[in-house]
Amino acid sequence: MLDAAEELLAEVGYADLTVAAVADRAGTSRPAVYRRWPTLAHLVHEAAFRDSDTRESARTGVLEEDVRELVRMTSELLTTPMARIAVPGLMAEASSDPTLHARLLDRFAAHGWSGFDDYLRTAAGVRAGVEAVAVIEIVIGAALVAMLVRGPDGLTEDWVDQTTAIVLGGIRS
Known part of the structure; x- marks a missing residue:
């Protein structure tokens, strides 16, 4: 799901990114995404910064x-x-x-x-x-x-x- 979110974020940008598109790209369902992240923004945060050196x-x-x-x-x-x-x-x-x-x-x-x-x-x-x-x-x-x-x-x-x-x-x- 993080890979799908990162790919789509690069393709369509933040404003046009949807949980449905991430779920489709990841081969899963929207409820499965929401079980891990309460909002799209939480998912984007993890996808955007997961490899960051903090x-x-x-x-x-x-x-x-x-x-x-x-x-x-x-x-x-x-x-x-x-x-x-x-x-x-x-x-x-x-x-x-x-x-x-x-x-x-x-x-x-x-x-x-x-x-x-x-x-x-x-x-x-x-x-x-x-x-x-x-x-x-x-x-x-x-x-x-x-x-x-x-x-x-x-x-x-x-x-x-x-x-x-x-x-x-x-x-x-």
Whole structure:
């Protein structure tokens, strides 16, 4: 079902994807799809991000390097072909579906961003009161807007470096 959803997502896009089409392509029924995923958006989320690397990055203890890696990983995650197709629709769906919203946050907070709050509290040079969630929101927001303005190929190493410098400027004491 995930393969079928991914194939169809690439073929028809998020707006025209249906559970019926996924079920037909997968050789199963709509009830079988709904037994695993409560909505089409949940299925799309799993299909779009199942191969994504959301593991926690190795932290070096050097703030500049670790923030840069957070920016780089976020950029890489959001510019995959599947993410570029799925993310706009998933953002719209997550705003009105608390279970999808929680699932999206869980995928990343439990993996690639886990422990970032503790890291910021103990990192040298970070001003008191900086919350990891705010830093992550800034990084994700910057990546999403940059994709709109620059296109998905615009999130270059130079963009990562510039965004990292801006984030560091905001969190340093």
